[in-house]
Amino acid sequence: LAKTTQPISMDSYEGQEVNITCSHNNIATNDYITWYQQFPSQGPRFIIQGYKTKVTNEVASLFIPADRKSSTLSLPRVSLSDTAVYYCLVGDRGSTLGRLYFGRGTQLTVWP
Amino acid sequence: NAGVTQTPKFQVLKTGQSMTLQCAQDMNHNSMYWYRQDPGMGLRLIYYSASEGTTDKGEVPNGYNVSRLNKREFSLRLESAAPSQTSVYFCASSEARGQGEKLFFGSGTQLSVL
Numbered sequence A: 001l002a003k004t005t006q007p008i009s010m011d012s013y014e015g016q017e018v019n020i021t022c023s024h025n026n027i028a029t030n031d032y033i034t035w036y037q038q039f040p041s042q043g044p045r046f047i048i049q050g051y052k053t054k055v056t057n058e059v060a061s062l063f064i065p066a067d068r069k070s071s072t073l074s075l076p077r078v079s080l081s082d083t084a085v086y087y088c089l090v091g092d093r094g095s096t097l098g099r100l101y102f103g104r105g106t107q108l109t110v111w112p
Numbered sequence B: 001n002a003g004v005t006q007t008p009k010f011q012v013l014k015t016g017q018s019m020t021l022q023c024a025q026d027m028n029h030n031s032m033y034w035y036r037q038d039p040g041m042g043l044r045l046i047y048y049s050a051s052e053g054t055t056d057k058g059e060v061p062n063g064y065n066v067s068r069l070n071k072r073e074f075s076l077r078l079e080s081a082a083p084s085q086t087s088v089y090f091c092a093s094s095e096a097r098g099q100g101e102k103l104f105f106g107s108g109t110q111l112s113v114l
Helices: none
Strands: A009-013 A018-023 A032-038 A045-050 A053-056 A061-064 A070-075 A084-091 A106-111 B004-007 B010-013 B019-025 B031-037 B043-049 B064-068 B074-078 B087-097 B100-105 B109-113
Touching: A009 A018, A018 A084, A018 A106, A032 A061, A032 B100, A045 A053, A045 A061, A045 A070, A045 B100, A070 A084, B004 B087, B010 B019, B019 B031, B019 B087, B031 B064, B031 B074, B043 B064, B043 B074, B074 B087
Parallel strands: A009 A106, B010 B109
Antiparallel strands: A018 A070, A032 A045, A032 A084, A053 A061, A061 A070, A084 A106, B004 B019, B019 B074, B031 B043, B031 B087, B064 B074, B087 B100, B087 B109
């Protein structure tokens, strides 16, 4: 299974753009990259998923370079409510047989 | 939409007691999972079930058993609870998006073993 590496923590201020980078050097050809958000006392929530280039939804953007060995979650104009832990996962249904492993994630703290 | 429902939300056990954590999903997902999360840590996979009738060990299965009762329900049993099993337990189910999985989580069970 592809292992991911993320910063343990990041700080930002309200209104700023936040970019969280995840390293996954041994990503496999069929692996997708997925990001989850977790608030205290809640289960993680799906944010965005992509395979290559750029994906954008109403919450975030995901940038994936051509070699796919890293990915960057971009949160535009963060607010206090974006304070959470963000997890990066890689895997696909076939090779992982449905198993997905979470690391420690990145604690994002947004300050007023 | 209920999504993934876990019961109970809180539980206190004494060492050696047994209990079953219940999980049900109403999204017709094939795959279901049990994770535990300790303070300051990410989620660690205990067991998963790729489909009804199958279960498999994850990263930290020792001390636990699971039952995939039907497509909707996936229970986690602690036969003889130990203080090291004090944790927050999350159940999840998943749908395949093309090749990638999308996980849906329950709200968790806070378990304390004294």
